[in-house]
Amino acid sequence: xxxxxxxxxxxxxxxxxxxxxxxxxxxxxxxxxxxxxxxxxxxxxxxxxxxxxxxxxxxxxxxxxxxxxxxxxxxxxxxxxxxxxxxxxxxxxxxxxxxxxxxxxxxxxxxxxxxxxxxxxxxxxxxxxxxxxxxxxxxxxxxxxxxxxxxxxxxxxxxxxxxxxxxxxxxxxxxxxxxxxxxxxxxxxxxxxxxxxxxxxxxxxxxxxxxxxxxxxxxxxxxxxxxxxxxxxxxxxxxxxxxxxxxxxxxxxxxxxxxxxxxxxxxxxxxxxxxxxxxxxxxxxxxxxxxxxxxxxxxxxxxxxxxxxxxxxxxxxxxxxxxxxxxxxxx
Amino acid sequence: xxxxxxxxxxxxxxxxxxxxxxxxxxxxxxxxxxxxxxxxxxxxxxxxxxxxxxxxxxxxxxxxxxxxxxxxxxxxxxxxxxxxxxxxxxxxxxxxxxxxxxxxxxxxxxxxxxxxxxxxxxxxxxxxxxxxxxxxxxxxxxxxxxxxxxxxxxxxxxxxxxxxxxxxxxxxxxxxxxxxxxxxxxxxxxxxxxxxxxxxxxxxxxxxxxxxxxxxxxxxxxxxxxxxxxxxxxxxxxxxxxxxxxxxxxxxxxxxxxxxxxxxxxxxxxxxxxxx
Numbered sequence: 001x002x003x004x005x006x007x008x009x010x011x012x013x014x015x016x017x018x019x020x021x022x023x024x025x026x027x028x029x030x031x032x033x034x035x036x037x038x039x040x041x042x043x044x045x046x047x048x049x050x051x052x053x054x055x056x057x058x059x060x061x062x063x064x065x066x067x068x069x070x071x072x073x074x075x076x077x078x079x080x081x082x083x084x085x086x087x088x089x090x091x092x093x094x095x096x097x098x099x100x101x102x103x104x105x106x107x108x109x110x111x112x113x114x115x116x117x118x119x120x121x122x123x124x125x126x127x128x129x130x131x132x133x134x135x136x137x138x139x140x141x142x143x144x145x146x147x148x149x150x151x152x153x154x155x156x157x158x159x160x161x162x163x164x165x166x167x168x169x170x171x172x173x174x175x176x177x178x179x180x181x182x183x184x185x186x187x188x189x190x191x192x193x194x195x196x197x198x199x200x201x202x203x204x205x206x207x208x209x210x211x212x213x214x215x216x217x218x219x220x221x222x223x224x225x226x227x228x229x230x231x232x233x234x235x236x237x238x239x240x241x242x243x244x245x246x247x248x249x250x251x252x253x254x255x256x257x258x259x260x261x262x263x264x265x266x267x268x269x270x271x272x273x274x275x276x277x278x279x280x281x282x283x284x285x286x287x288x289x290x291x292x293x294x295x296x297x298x299x300x301x302x303x304x305x306x307x308x309x310x311x312x313x314x315x316x317x318x319x320x321x322x323x324x325x326x327x328x329x330x331x
Numbered sequence: 332x333x334x335x336x337x338x339x340x341x342x343x344x345x346x347x348x349x350x351x352x353x354x355x356x357x358x359x360x361x362x363x364x365x366x367x368x369x370x371x372x373x374x375x376x377x378x379x380x381x382x383x384x385x386x387x388x389x390x391x392x393x394x395x396x397x398x399x400x401x402x403x404x405x406x407x408x409x410x411x412x413x414x415x416x417x418x419x420x421x422x423x424x425x426x427x428x429x430x431x432x433x434x435x436x437x438x439x440x441x442x443x444x445x446x447x448x449x450x451x452x453x454x455x456x457x458x459x460x461x462x463x464x465x466x467x468x469x470x471x472x473x474x475x476x477x478x479x480x481x482x483x484x485x486x487x488x489x490x491x492x493x494x495x496x497x498x499x500x501x502x503x504x505x506x507x508x509x510x511x512x513x514x515x516x517x518x519x520x521x522x523x524x525x526x527x528x529x530x531x532x533x534x535x536x537x538x539x540x541x542x543x544x545x546x547x548x549x550x551x552x553x554x555x556x557x558x559x560x561x562x563x564x565x566x567x568x569x570x571x572x573x574x575x576x577x578x579x580x581x582x583x584x585x586x587x588x589x590x591x592x593x594x595x596x597x598x599x600x601x602x603x604x605x606x607x
Contacts, residue, residue, distance in 0.1 A: 029605055038606065039514040042599075083604075087447030090601040102447070110445035113357070115364040124357055127350045128448060156364075 004199070004224045010065040010209040017099070018061040019180060019211050020085060025094035027055040027080055027235075054080040055091065056235040059326070064100075064179075067212040069226035069243055071219070071250050077235040078215050082106065082182055085213065100179025100211070101130075108169030114158040118149055118168055121157055125172050139175045146201070147171035148194070167194065174201050180211045183225075219247050230326070240326035245317070248310040253329060255303040262296045333590060336597040340505075343449030351452055355459035362460070373464045374471065377423045384419075384535060385412050400537050402567045409566060413479050417565050418534040420472045421496060421557045424465040426525060428458065432504030433521050436512040440607050443512075450600060454504040462497050469493070476565050488564040488571060496557050499585055505592030509599035512607050533558055553588075556581040 031050040032038040040046070054077050062068055070078045083089040084096050086104045111128045112121050122143050126136035144153050147168045149160075157165060174181070183202070202225075206212055214225050222229060222243060229246035231239040231253070239249045269285045269292065276282045344351065363369045389411050398414045400407050431438075435454050442448040469489065476482075511518040531552060532538070538549040538559065549555055556577060563569045572578055 035514065035516075039516050042510055042513050088444060089604045104446070107441075107445040110441045113361050115361060116357075120357075120360075124354075127353055127357075128442065128446065130346070130350075133353070 004203055007203055008207050009067075009227065010207070012063050012065045014063060016063055018097075019064045019099050020060070020062040020213075021095075021097040022058055022060040022081070022084070023095045023097070025055050025058045025081075025084060025091040025096060026053075027077075027084065027089070027091050028053050053235045055084070057094075058232075058235075058237045060230065060237060060240070062211060062213070064211055065209045066228060067206060067214065067226045069222035069229035069246075070213065070215045070232065071222065071229055071246060072232035073254075076232040078232055079184070080235075081232070082184065082213065082215065085180075086182060098180065101176070102180045102182060103129075103173045103176055103178035104182040104184075105170065105173055106182060106184045108173065109165045110169075112157050112165065112169070115156055117156055118147075118153040118160070119144070121168065122172060125169075126176070129172075129176060131176060135176075139172075139177075142175050143168075143171045146175065146197075163191075170198060174198075174205060178210060180213065181205055182213045184215045219250075223247065236328065237326060238328045242317070245310070245313055248306055248313060249329065251306045252303065252310055255299050255306060259296065259299045259303060262292055262299060266292050266296065333593055336593045339597060339600075340451045340593065343451045344455065347449055347452045351456045351459065354452075354456040355463065358457055358460035359463060373467065377419065377468060380423075381416060381419050385415060388415070388535065398537055400539065400562075400567065402569060407567070410479065413476065414537075414562070414566070415535055416472055416475060417561050418558045420465070420468050421492075421561050422529070422532070422534045422554070423468065424461060424496065425500065425554055425557065426529070427461050427464075428500035429503065429507075429528075430522055430525060431457065431461070432500060433507040433511045433518050435504055436508040436603060437515075437518070437607070440512075444604050444607050450603065451505070451596060454501055454508055458497060458501045458504065462493070465493070473565075480566060483568055485568045485570070486564050489561070491571060492557060492560040492564060495585075499553065499557075499588065502585075502589045502592040506588075506595040509596055509603055512603050513599065528554065550577050550580050551584075553581055553584050 029052045030041070030046070031052055032041060032046070033050070037046055056077075058077070058081065060081075070081065072078050080089065082104070084091055085098060086102050086106070087098070111125050113124055116124060119140070122140055123133075123136055126139075147153075147164075147170075149164060149168060152160065152164065157168075160168070181202070202212075206225075212225065214222060216222050226243050228241070229243040230237055231246050231250045233253070238253070239246055241249070266289065269289050272285050273282050273289070359370070363372060366372060368375075398409045398411055400409065400414075432454065435457050436443060436450065439453050439457075442453060443450055473486070507517065507521065511521075531549075532554045533549065538552075538555045539546055541549060559574075559577070560571060563571060563573075
């Protein structure tokens with residue numbers, strides 16, 4: 001896990017034009033109640049559609065050479081944000097400007113044709129990603145070498161194991177020399193040796209000044225790779241700052257919500273026990289109550305600790321006048 | 332408005348340029364890869380279909396060995412096989428284009444939902460791969476026609492009809508493919524009416540030679556325009572503009588389909604990745 005220690009990061013010019021500019025982007029998904037409704041939506045707008053707000057007025061500017069982590073729980077809009085950056089999906093409002101070629105380590109095997117050989121697939125994938133034939137020829141050897149497929153490179157991809165397919169996909173995506181690299185927990189490729197190789201490759205790419213966007217549930221790997229991170233919740237971008245701080249903010253906010261939820265549950269249980277009439281069975285509630293209380297204490301301790309850590313961090317970093325790019329939280 | 336809409340499609344194609352042709356080739360390779368006789372299937376399948384119909388009509392129903400067609404007030408008599416052959420060659424392309432064209436986006440869903448890809452080019456390169464097959468079949472047809480009927484300058488009209496046919500069904504897929512991506516219902520509907528469309532088109536019989544008002548109604552079927560157009564070029568020795576009613580009805584349909592296609596594609600393009 002030490003691949004990213006002592007990494008030579010490139011100097012980021014904060015006055016330059018952003019390479020990715022997300023300006024007040026909103027995105028809603030319409031959830032259709034049935035297949036019939038989806039069919040009729042072809043011709044007219046559905047009457048009372050269920051709407052899921054995936055992105056809610058998100059603003060983000062990323063400059064060339066930066067490495068930015070996205071933090072947040074499942075369903076917070078991270079993937080949708082990445083999809084708008086890679087150009088797969090389109091925002092309802094606002095604009096997304098990307099000044100460069102994006103390579104996404106999201107869907108590594110997307111676009112492969114199972115009946116074609118690995119080598120043919122390098123070309124196919126290259127064309128799909130928008131490369132010229134000369135460019136593909138140039139990277140062909142590097143890709144084959146990196147993927148470690150040996151004689152299998154001239155066999156149909158359907159005969160590959162899933163690990164081999166992912167390796168080939170990874171090799172193509174990192175060798176096309178992108179301007180922006182989007183990584184969605186794709187470092188978990190193949191065995192330990194290959195994993196280390198992938199991490200080294202990503203490190204090399206980052207040292208060459210490529211902008212990196214990284215999504216992971218593993219906070220320590222985000223801290224390792226990214227200097228800056230943003231925290232998203234329910235489609236909103238709540239905090240934008242140094243990775244260390246964002247992680248603490250994330251933990252504080254998470255514990256706060258957990259404590260609220262836990263308190264509500266305890267109140268419910270207590271009410272039920274208090275309202276119980278003669279003969280009602282409340283044994284289960286009585287059993288649960290101490291468990292919840294114990295967790296609550298644990299959370300409160302955590303919260304106090306994280307809050308203190310955050311306070312110390314901020315004191316050390318900013319002194320008395322904090323300056324945040326985005327902070328929609330009241331701590 | 333239509334110009335603005337069309338600009339998106341043109342830009343998507345511009346950015347892709349030569350790669351469209353490479354992807355069309357890949358599409359062909361994908362279709363026939365893994366089979367021992369590979370691309371020969373592109374010929375075997377239609378040849379067998381043609382044989383079966385010919386067998387049914389000439390051997391089975393003995394009276395139908397010849398077709399009489401009135402052109403320029405002369406009655407020309409064609410061997411049923413030759414007449415059917417020239418009708419079937421465009422039909423194979425048309426039926427493939429309608430059914431597969433509707434599925435284009437759905438069958439290439441990875442290109443739409445996983446990567447940033449100019450979606451309208453999917454229809455173009457799959458159509459191109461189909462026209463390659465069609466071109467090969469047309470050449471075989473031309474050899475047979477040359478031996479059985481002879482050649483003439485009118486044959487060159489194929490270079491008018493073929494690109495027009497390519498465009499017509501490309502424009503059709505601009506409407507059908509995005510709609511089928513939304514809901515498979517349309518796809519099933521198209522597959523189910525295909526054999527009906529076949530019998531409502533003068534592939535096996537002569538669509539001009541029907542009792543009124545059916546012969547007029549048949550002019551509204553654009554597929555007849557192409558089937559009869561191929562016969563104009565190879566059998567009837569007639570120019571495309573000579574039968575004005577047929578030509579102008581087709582032209583109106585062509586323009587309407589084009590506008591509808593551009594409109595539908597642009598209306599649905601941005602929603603497709605979310606529903607596919």
